[in-house]
Amino acid sequence: MMNGEDIDNKEIIDNTMEYKPLGTMDAINSESIDDTVIRGNVGKSVSGAAHEKPKRKIITRSGILRVLGVLAAFMAFIAIALSPVFVLKHVNVHGNTYLSDEEIIRISGVNLGENLFQLATDEIMQAMGKDIRIDQAIVRRNFPNSLDIQVVERIPLAIIKCDYGYLEVGRGGIVLDAHRNLSQIPVPIVSGVEVSDLFVGDTAENQQLSQVLDFLDKLNRDTATSIAEINISDPNNVMVYMNHSVQLKMGALDSLQNKLEITESVNREVKQAKHPIDYVDARFDGSYSIKLKE
Structure with a gap:
């Protein structure tokens, strides 16, 4: 027969056993838990990124039309540039007193019948500058079929x-x-x-x-x-x-x-x-x- 004091102790023991805290050997380190959670999330994130499919670029109809427009404009420019309309027919010489027009044209190296777009005006000016009789030369295209040469002679x-x-x-x-x-x-x-x-x-x-x-x-x-x-x-x-x-x-x-x-x-x-x-x-x-x- 238990007295009241024994009953109270029994309840305390039962309660203690029911809510007994984890022992040292059974305890799980909170740092290990946190570390596990973090590693798990990171691994999942990296794995997901590795298997994520790249987004495909969508070429719209307007983009295709723009590309075709640029190509068409380029082809049109080539066709116009090579047209007989832009064949050199006249060379106009200005500023010469002692050198004849024919001599200036000979020095320039320009020939009638060449395509005006294919004439490199910078190279023509450099070639003319090598002649000791010419102090300065300026060459410009004069569309559709002429070339202007302005010279300053050494007098x-x-x-x-x-x-x-x-x-x-x-x-x-x-x-x-x-x-x-x-x-x-x-x-x-x-x-x-x-x-x-x-x-x-x-x-x-x-x-x-x-x-x-x-x-x-x-x-x-x-x-x-x-x-x-x-x-x-x-x-x-x-x-x-x-x-x-x-x-x-x-x-x-x-x-x-x-x-x-x-x-x-x-x-x-x-x-x-x-x-x-x-x-x-x-x-x-x-x-x-x-x-x-x-």
Whole structure:
């Protein structure tokens, strides 16, 4: 027979057994549980990503039409570019004074009948720039069948005699061209000086010639082209011969730079003179005298 105290203890024991906490050996580490859950989720996520099928790109009807439109436009451009309408028929040359149109075209390497779209204008300009006589060249297509060439020439200032003919020389004494015979170029001949072993692109290094070239370079164009010859055989008695058979006595070669205005003034008087002029004496700086023919 149990007393009340025993009954109470029994209930406590039963309750304790029913709600007995897990022992140390039976316990599951909470960290292991968390780790298992995390690894399980990650594994599932990676596995799912590996087996997920890539999305297919859908080509729409409008996309196909755009591609076909681009191809059609490209084919149309090719057909137009190769059309006989764009065959080169005319080459227009501008800015040349000393070089002929035919010579400019020859230097460019362009041939009539070529397709205008197939002409590389940059390459044409580079080819023309290699010619010492051309300072600058600009080439443009002029649709439908023309090509425009604009040039800036290196201006020849004088012609001098050499061992095999005649040379055109420009600023700085650069040889711009060579001729076997005296050519009809509207620049004066400088006599009294002769060079040898010079060719196109070389520089004539002669002090007296350099003084004459500097003088001619500073004259206005009208006066420079009115001079037929400058004789410097005697550096102290330079003679200038005008196109109208007028002799201009210039004095010392070193004084030429001081007589630019006198030379231009004499040129105007020679053109306006009503009576033939025999010679003009400009040996003294600042003044000159005119001797008329009898």
